[in-house]
Amino acid sequence: MAQSLSKASTDARRIKRLDDSVVNRIAAGEIIIQPANALKELLENSIDAGSTMIEILVKEGGLKLLQITDNGHGIDKDDMKILCERFTTSKIETYHDLERISTYGFRGEALASISHISRLSVTSKTKASPLAYKCQYVNGQLANSNGRSDPNAEPKPVAGKDGTQITVEDLFYNVPSRLKSFRSKSDEFSKIVDVVTRYAVHTNQVGFSCKKFGEPYLVLSTRPQATTEEKIRSLYGSEVASELLNLNLTSEELSGVDRSPTQDFGLLEVTGFVSNSSYLNKKKITHIFFINDRLVSCNPLKRIINSVYQFFLPKGSHPFVYLSLKIKPENIDVNIHPTKRELRFLYEDDIMEIIRDKLHSLLAATDSSRKFRSQNAISSSKRRPDFDEPDSSSYATHQPIKKYRQENRLVRVDASQAKLESFLNKESSATEETSSPGGAQNLSSSKQDDEVSVGPDANMAQSSYSYNDTEWTDVKLSSIISLKKSVSESADRDLTNIFSNCSYVGIVDEKKRLCCFQSDVRLYVCDYGAVLNELFYQMTLDNFMNYGEMRLVDGVALEEILSALYKSTDEQLKPIEEVILSIWEMKEMFETYFKIKIFEHEGEHRVSCLPLIAKDITFSMSKLPFFFYRLGSLIDYEDEKACLEGIIRELALLHIPEPLVSDEDSEDSSVEHDNNLLSKKEALEHYLEHRVFPLLKQKFLAPKEVDSAVVQIADLPGLYKVFERC
Numbered sequence: 001m002a003q004s005l006s007k008a009s010t011d012a013r014r015i016k017r018l019d020d021s022v023v024n025r026i027a028a029g030e031i032i033i034q035p036a037n038a039l040k041e042l043l044e045n046s047i048d049a050g051s052t053m054i055e056i057l058v059k060e061g062g063l064k065l066l067q068i069t070d071n072g073h074g075i076d077k078d079d080m081k082i083l084c085e086r087f088t089t090s091k092i093e094t095y096h097d098l099e100r101i102s103t104y105g106f107r108g109e110a111l112a113s114i115s116h117i118s119r120l121s122v123t124s125k126t127k128a129s130p131l132a133y134k135c136q137y138v139n140g141q142l143a144n145s146n147g148r149s150d151p152n153a154e155p156k157p158v159a160g161k162d163g164t165q166i167t168v169e170d171l172f173y174n175v176p177s178r179l180k181s182f183r184s185k186s187d188e189f190s191k192i193v194d195v196v197t198r199y200a201v202h203t204n205q206v207g208f209s210c211k212k213f214g215e216p217y218l219v220l221s222t223r224p225q226a227t228t229e230e231k232i233r234s235l236y237g238s239e240v241a242s243e244l245l246n247l248n249l250t251s252e253e254l255s256g257v258d259r260s261p262t263q264d265f266g267l268l269e270v271t272g273f274v275s276n277s278s279y280l281n282k283k284k285i286t287h288i289f290f291i292n293d294r295l296v297s298c299n300p301l302k303r304i305i306n307s308v309y310q311f312f313l314p315k316g317s318h319p320f321v322y323l324s325l326k327i328k329p330e331n332i333d334v335n336i337h338p339t340k341r342e343l344r345f346l347y348e349d350d351i352m353e354i355i356r357d358k359l360h361s362l363l364a365a366t367d368s369s370r371k372f373r374s375q376n377a378i379s380s381s382k383r384r385p386d387f388d389e390p391d392s393s394s395y396a397t398h399q400p401i402k403k404y405r406q407e408n409r410l411v412r413v414d415a416s417q418a419k420l421e422s423f424l425n426k427e428s429s430a431t432e433e434t435s436s437p438g439g440a441q442n443l444s445s446s447k448q449d450d451e452v453s454v455g456p457d458a459n460m461a462q463s464s465y466s467y468n469d470t471e472w473t474d475v476k477l478s479s480i481i482s483l484k485k486s487v488s489e490s491a492d493r494d495l496t497n498i499f500s501n502c503s504y505v506g507i508v509d510e511k512k513r514l515c516c517f518q519s520d521v522r523l524y525v526c527d528y529g530a531v532l533n534e535l536f537y538q539m540t541l542d543n544f545m546n547y548g549e550m551r552l553v554d555g556v557a558l559e560e561i562l563s564a565l566y567k568s569t570d571e572q573l574k575p576i577e578e579v580i581l582s583i584w585e586m587k588e589m590f591e592t593y594f595k596i597k598i599f600e601h602e603g604e605h606r607v608s609c610l611p612l613i614a615k616d617i618t619f620s621m622s623k624l625p626f627f628f629y630r631l632g633s634l635i636d637y638e639d640e641k642a643c644l645e646g647i648i649r650e651l652a653l654l655h656i657p658e659p660l661v662s663d664e665d666s667e668d669s670s671v672e673h674d675n676n677l678l679s680k681k682e683a684l685e686h687y688l689e690h691r692v693f694p695l696l697k698q699k700f701l702a703p704k705e706v707d708s709a710v711v712q713i714a715d716l717p718g719l720y721k722v723f724e725r726c
Helices: 002-012 020-031 035-048 077-082 095-100 110-116 176-180 185-202 228-236 251-255 299-309 348-365 392-397 429-435 446-452 456-462 478-490 493-500 528-542 558-568 576-585 587-594 621-633 640-654 671-699 704-709 716-723
Strands: 053-059 065-070 119-125 132-138 141-143 156-158 163-169 207-212 244-249 267-275 288-291 294-296 321-327 463-466 502-509 514-519 522-527 548-557 597-601 604-612 710-715
Touching (some): 035 163, 185 207, 185 288, 228 267, 244 348, 478 528, 502 522, 522 528, 528 704, 558 576, 558 621, 587 597
Parallel strands (some): 053 207, 288 321
Antiparallel strands (some): 065 163, 267 321, 288 294, 502 514
8 A cells, every 4th residue: 555655656746748738728828918918919910911900899808809800911711720820920930030020920829829718710801812711719720610629620711801800709718717817807908908009109000999899989099190199199188299299319310329430239210209397197107118119118218218207297297108219120139028028139228328318308408398287266167147137046056165275384485486686786896706606615714815816806807708699519428428417317306306496595604604495385404515516517517518708808827826826825735837737738628618718928828718607607716726726636637527527526616605704704893894794795695596596496406415415494384383373
């Protein structure tokens, strides 16, 4: 007895070959997961057949009936015998054909898989055939009229139109576990409609219609001649269609992308439509991605697009995105997933970067205005009664409901509204010194300013200003593109939203450069020196090669500028000759990229022009010694990206306002000193409120590093708990 049990257990562990019917059913379950997968395979076959009209009929979510009818080329009678056998296809002949595949199907498994898990019938007619032929299939083989596999069965001649009609009945009837997993037939129908909708948007010169069995109306319908915009309007509504942007990257544009001439990413074309920043949709719409006309779920592309939109849409809003990519077939591997929903291609990261930059520039170019929906207080469907014949019952019935506002959450300032003071010119001798930015570090105290200054604060009156009104220079340097990309990627969305809705309150500490601002119902204190350092860096980067000019009459000698710094400090500095030589050797680069013009006159190297990074944003000339010293001693001129980033950083530091009170100033309590300090503070307040903070609201992408420089100190709900009023 024990011997027989041991033998039985040993036999149970032996490796056995699975029966073909089991293998085929397992394979079918991998390819056809749900009715929508079956429909997708059948749709692609119809499109490959050159159809111009495809009709879909669905019953009970496609589980009871899924019928697709097209007017394509049809299937030849002789081919119908092997139509549902595995690995039979007209799309490819050799494995190398996959490298240039241009059709949807290629494995020859779809119909075979469907026939193993449903009752399948096919009716087809070619133009050359006088009759249509109908066949039934079971487990990949022709079946007789009783629905059983019969090797002697033949296609049955029937009346029919050119094209093919495929009928799938009782899907998963022999896989009860899969059938039980479908909880809602309406959900399955919604998935089918979603698949048809995506193909309808993408496929040109093909019309689609879809309806439920027994219903008199069509769920969706598109014309073969309809444009993509018309199809989106029909399928997604006018709210989406009216806010679309055409995203188009042709081969000519792609060839102009700044990259090595030997580098070829294989990206041939990008077309599609995306919603603009005015489209505010709370319901998530699945992105539509086609790569080489193949519907795919490309997670890297989805992440890239969402990362761009987070800077243009409020939290909780979702964009509409339809993109079609054309990539060289030899760069794509389509044989990744059983359902063909995924694929892999070469240079994925580079292609994603190109698309991201194009989308960001497209949205940024159209982000100058927004549209908002408004709602009438009185419904247009109800006419107000005439005054001559008042209807008391009407008034009694439709009395408006009184709404009480929440005082503890009421925002009493409008961040988008300018003050009258912003239109007044602030004329003060202190304006140029305080509203003009300086370095991140102090070169000297106020008593040393006369020594460090080269007299240029006085020379400011002898300088002429002009801002570029010429045609914008489009910069395609890879280093600048990379720096802009880094700015976008490092931006913190929540912090950016805080600054985009901020209202300036006032300076808290002149010495520590602290100011307050309000955003929504919260009050914040920030180190405006650290914040403006990042703002001016981004502005200098964005306006690269498009700066304004500050021309200095007769120029100022570099030797004179730097000598003031050397005289004012006891620190060991780099020899002045080496600093000047380092700057002089790069004078052409400074002039071309940064509008810093240097010329030689009587043995002196003179500065004749300095950049203005934006209108109404200037700097104090007393900071030039420190600025030029750093240009000549700290910049790495061997590496392009490091060089440009370093110079842009120095320009940003140059423009930061200085602390108003130094240690020496704080000991001076004279009336003249107090009046001078008050004048400087008023000028700085005006500069911050009417020049700088509007730029913070419009242009600033706050990086995560600035988070430590911004602290919330109060909010209205919290204040109401203490004071019970505001």
